[in-house]
Amino acid sequence: MSKIPATQARPLSPHLTIYKPPITMTTSILHRITGGALYFGTLLVAWWLIAAATTESHFNFVNWIFGSWIGRLVLFGYTWALMLHMLGGIRHLIWDTGAGLEKHTASKIAWATVVGSVVLTLAIWIVGYMVRGA
Structure with missing residues (x-):
């Protein structure tokens, strides 16, 4: 077994500065974070x-x-966390049926989760302001 010189040694895994996390991983992490944030918001x-x-x-x-x-x-952040977590739950429910597990489909559903959470949050707040007349 030959030794590789230190100048030619390759890293064991990609470093965070060069690794681009896929949207499915990002939404999975956000789903966990928003789940924790919802505990605080519920208080x-x-x-x-x-x-x-x-x-x-x-x-x-x-x-x-x-x-x-x-x-x-x-409260705006709580609304967004609630919407993202809800849509993430629906995404996981869809995956539990065996649908949408292909890489490109899973990515599209993940993007729809993010965009949908922003749209729903804005819609809730806009309607709220319209109803209150503020």
Whole structure:
């Protein structure tokens, strides 16, 4: 067995700076991250519901926080996480049937998941503003 000189040694795996992750891997990672983020967002929803069930001053305080620019940004992110996670779940449900497992089809479904989550999030927020008249 001959030894390869250090100048000619090849890396054991591609480095992150040269490796382009496929969209299916990216959406899988995002699905896991959004699942974790939804735990935090659900605590916010529970806080709002508890505030609604307690005093008016506590409810007004929570509404003030959620109505601030940072609160709306968090709620917008929560909406997007919810939509991406939901569509990712539907994607996995489709795969569980054995459909869409071909590489090109799986990539198209993954892109549809990302685009669909953005479109649904924007639609929810636009409709919300139209209904509120804000």
